[in-house]
Amino acid sequence: MLRAGVELLNAANGVRPLAREGYLTIPVFAFGWPTSEMSPLYLAGSMLDAARRGLRGDFRGGRGRLALLLNAVTWALLYLIHHRNVSSQPHFEDPLREALGPEYPAISEAARADRRRLVGVWPHDLIRRRYVEKAGTVRYGPHPSVNHADIWRRADLPRDGKAPVLLQIPGGAWAIGMRRPQAYPLLSHLAEHGWVCVSIDYRVSPRHSWPDHIVDVKRALAWIKENIADYGGDPDFVAVSGGSAGGHLTSLVALTADDPQYQPGFEDADTSVVAAVPVYGRYDWVSARGSGRREFIAFLQRLVVKKPITSNRQIYADASPLYRVRPDAPPFFILHGQDDSIIPVPEGREFAEALQEVSTGPVVYAEIPHAQHAFDFYYGSPRAHYTAQAIEEFLSWVQGLRQAARHESAQRNSAAR
Structure with missing residues (x-):
């Protein structure tokens, strides 16, 4: 009976979070995320467990039938x-x-170099080994214990090519920041479609203090601009994405291009991006x-x-993407789950509305019904696949527009010659 009650409570929590206030969230x-x-x-x-217990006779009697x-x-x-997933x-x-118009799939399709797809559910570590060579783990900054990055690319991708590049920033409440095993569905999907992806670690709290986190992200971006051509990537087409704390850092790095405040010692480095995709991020500090x-x-x-x-209000305001919105912001695709119990969905709505009001570029906002925090994490989850697919569509659309503009x-x- 107790086991049946616990299973029911867990399933109900997966249908709709049982708490949305305070530390109980x-x-x-933690329990509702994998279930959902x-x-x-x-x-x-x-x-299977019920069948085992039934053969054992556990469902005899009134209590058994109730269980x-x-x-x-x-x-x-x-x-x-x-079914909802x-x-x-x-x-x-x-x-x-x-937001982009009915012709956006055609523009995205024109930018794709390959349509190969990864099939099946792979254990996380096998996914990484498929795309990250032993020489594909690099150090991008001066802090040897944390400034590491995995470079995801197909083995048959030409080293002298110009593949689009994604910088992936992991989440973890600015206190974890581990690149493994975050965003594997997205990274594998993009790599399979001919992208070069760079997934990074960065300095985290409480050992380190803000703004070390964003400084490391910008160092990684500067490293990509200088070195990614050696891996077949295009330094002129670098997009950025991340979830949770990574979503915050994604938005902030996209809205503070070349800002010397967060580039100590490398103020002249190019830290601009062509597009940003923050997922269930924090935007207001x-x-x-x-x-x-x-x-x-308080945290x-x-x-x-x-x-x-x-x-120190200015420090917090400067760290808030909500207060950094600007007319020349790069294209944004913001995703948030309606049932997010860690970062409630109004955070995503407010940021999207503020950016849409100011930015002259495209701002797409997708609010996913019934989705918890980190809905894109599990390889094999339909939402994780849909997330990766939608992000690839959006970024390919950005790439297609840029290619068309260069061609024109x-x-x-x-004609002028």
């Missing part, structure tokens, strides 16, 4: 979770079509209003910035 996320993305595994395991009923309700909820693809595609905001600001003061906001410019120059 952390265990709610990998429910078929939970369903299969629960049914079986609870199991049946759990299975129905797990099926509902999977599988059916979520339009929520990734429709915002792109609405100032406001204490809203769900979980007070706890978040920043205690472990990340390590300075009180009352006397070349034609005009030729």
